[in-house]
Amino acid sequence: MDALRTKARELLAAGAVQLVVGYAAGSEPGRARPCFVRTPAEADGLIWNEHCRQNLATYLQKPEVRAFGRVALVARPSTLRALLQLAAESQLGEGRVVALFVTDDGAVAELPTLAAIEEAVAQLPRGLTAAEHQELERIAALPRAERWAFWAGEFARCIKCYACRAACPLCYCARCITEANQPQWIPVSSDPLGNLEWNVVRAMHLAGRCIECGSCSDACPEGLRLDLLNRVLAEEVRTQFGAEPGLSLRKDYALASFRPDDKQEYIR
């Protein structure tokens, strides 16, 4: 924590960045909130613990944050992947961000360039953990009617607040499909079909792009397991097309490319 505050103070004092986005203590124990540090003195408010889960890369696209200039970002592994994916989607230019990557032992690695971030991401573990894989398998193994009942129950609680969209670092469209009303693709009210459609469209628009940070389900006030939808699609993209987003600066969106020999045994 001290290393983080010192680093933030240094960067701000030297003028290397104009803003540090990190975590501060939340309104109650067990919570952390994002914090925007503008002066070296404010850096004392920064914290680091297991509750610092939100993906702060989300804030980079906000005009208020862009206006500051160069930004330092306190980063978890998934934050680094989000930054790479944003760069691969031409949403993040070189020189806009310094990642302050906090490693498991509490050390802070300063990653000043996209190339440095790419190098750090290459060292990270990849793929699903055993527990994550098991959870997917458990749901996939349920009889179809039970799977449907499970998700109908989840979506019935959706209140269409779009916190999942707001929390996602890769949901940056200035005009989302939910705002399109000619035709109205996603109904404004929270009815069963509309809730299903919204959650399907959210997951599908992230297929092949999601870096599986889990910020969507963390942000959901109803605790919907949206991360499962993203994870199952990420798994499909990984196994079918061998693509894994957020690992490099290369533009290789799996759903905007193809191989002539892609699987098609379900097509007649």
Add this chain to the structure above:
Amino acid sequence: MSALEPKIVAFVCNWCTYAGADLTGTSRIKYAPNVRMIRLPCTGRIDFMLLLQAFGKGADGVIVSGCHPGDCHYTAGNFHARRRWTVFRRLLDFLGVDLRRVHFAWVSAAEGAKWAALVNDVTAQIRALGPYTDFPQRLDGRPQPAEVA
């Protein structure tokens, strides 16, 4: 057609399957009248949302069909569509949507007979499954009274 007949919506591409279905007609091949065809420029243009909209408006089954790989009028639209369908099918399956109601095919402009066989086969399958009552409905664009209460 009785009320128990399944309703099937077919999203087809303009260049192959629509022309293929045209050939079915001009060849005087008879096939199940349960299918409502919606012509789109290319399979690459068929948004997965359209499939949900069809089910939401009361379709019991959906067919998506276009040019064979390599034959796309726009060179690669069907290749892109194929990847999208692959992940979309996985998502539908994970959600518990009945995949036996969602059919994908390649039907070229020369395959009038294949189109007839496809529609007949899908209609028979969906008739056996019965109406798709699981799926939430939106008949007039607003939530149904029962859902509001």
